[in-house]
Amino acid sequence: MKIRAVVAAAALTALLLAAFAWRRDEPPATVAAAAIPTRAAEVATRDPVASTAAQRTPQTATAAREDSLRGTAVDGTVRVDAQGRVVRDRGLRRVFDYFLTRLGERSPERIRDDFAAWLQQQPQLDAAARAEALALFDRYVELQRAAAALPRSNDLRADLQRLQELRVRELGAELARAWFGDEEAYAAQTLARLEAARDASLDAATRERRLAEIDAQLDPAQRASRDDSTAFQQAVSDSAGFDADAASAQRRAEQRRQRWGEDAAVRLAELDQQEASWQLRLRAYAQAREQLFADRGLAPAQRELRLARLLEDFSEPERRRVLALAEEGRLPR
Template identity: 50%
Template sequence: MKHSRTVAFAALVALALGAAWVWRVQRPAAATPAAAPPAAGAGSNAAPSSERLSGTAATRVPEAPPRDSLRGTDVDGAIRLDANGDPIADRELRRVFDYFLERLGERSPDAIRASLVAWLAQASGLPARAQTRVLELFDAYVDAEREAVALAASGDLQNDLARRAALRRERLGAAVADAWFGADERYADFTLRRLALERDTSLDMAERLARREVLESDLDPAHAESLRESTEFQHATAQTARLDALDADAAQRHAERAAEWGEDAAQRLAQLDTQRAQWRQRLQDYAHERAAIANDASLTAAARDARIEALLASRFDEAERRRVLALAEAGLL
């Protein structure tokens, strides 16, 4: 979990720039189920073949299957119908659209839309009229986001977010725009206000905390819980750093943590202390033996590299080896 300000800023960037995929999307001229590839949700695309010249003779060589980030996954989101049998333009429908648009960069916009068409026809179970309406909403979603991304930046993030929100409501209508983007827009607005509050040097700590509490009270429950967890993590991390600097013993660590977070949390943090200490010891032992091999003048360069590689493999699993190599390359062992 990251620092709360980092999380908040990332959320802002995601809203301001997260629709950048649409920059490459161009509305397809036509797409029908007959022209669609196999079912999109299953991620199964037959590998095409191409004519390649070998000497003077043309031979048919199978091409490698295209990259597919959705292979083996199920379609995310859901399509719900109202009493009239029409699709409801809610956040779940947007998740369906975003699922297929994950393939941008791997598939052309026409192929992505055709994949949605194929999934609607083969796996959605929707009547034809509802399928047509889903495609109309998909096209409206893509077109609106393309226009939103194309808006020139003014240098004022608050103004840019307001312009983007206004454009979405103009293109999609207030109800659809709020269902699809309202939560993101409100969190982005909160983020901007929170950052401005933190930068306001005219406020003392008590006033800043009071205003922060009022600001956070308007957050929806999901974002409020996420922010609370992030803030608590930041606090716990700072507490651990202070205890490390004091070289506090296990008893002092447990007492302070139990008073702050409760007995269960204090025990879990103690387990993390143990794991961190074990990891540091393993790194130190490896670094010592690695240095001994590196300084062994009797070894050839090839033998030295082989021994270091064998030492690494014997001490760490694959994921740990990547961490150790990164530390070694940065000179941090």
């Protein structure tokens, strides 16, 4: 389980970096909510899911060639109660998060349409339930935008409290607890752990006892999640150390086998190869781009055309990442 979590977390992190690098100054939720309209009027008058799906069916059928979710099953469920209303549980939020994973690969509007098309395929949902689920999706995205806009401070506990208050204000206490209760409890325990670890007034024995008491409050799933996160951070740190030391593939593989096992070592080596390939392509682009800007004989229109051609070898998410790196002056030299 831990091996899979380490590799899966690395892959997801790579995806998110690629997806959002073009808007590093703006949190992903802000990007989503800025462009996904709230369609309450449609919900009241007709089935917005069917309408949206009908408008976008050709595009949805011909999904983006680079789709990070291709071949995966939708995470979570949309359930209805005895009255046919959508159950507002954690499973529903997982469905929302699943579709929002494509941010950066697809426009926020397209993601909403993908969700609408998926709702059309759920036999347990009638038109009213589909409309309700879509309205809840819009509400969730609006909340995430508001959360991203909250001011940040050096007081993590105060930041968490502001976030909790926003969720209760926007969703009500019951829905906020259903969607975010578990992770808020985990965040509070994590903060308690940080505070204990940083408390200079505690001697080593007292600190260890305090940390053990906090850990005892975690349920097995939370404890496993924390251990997996720690393992992922260690894998990232190890890889950075290998890069800094210009470690050979043999040394990397040997140390990874000792720490993570054979399967993880193989998969992490694959990630190394992917990263090396990306860096080579990025370096080639940077060199060609530099040559174009150095050519004073090119008219601006010619230069723009050739720059566009250089990007044709990259997928759409990669183009956004490349352009962001160029804008920030962080292309390799």
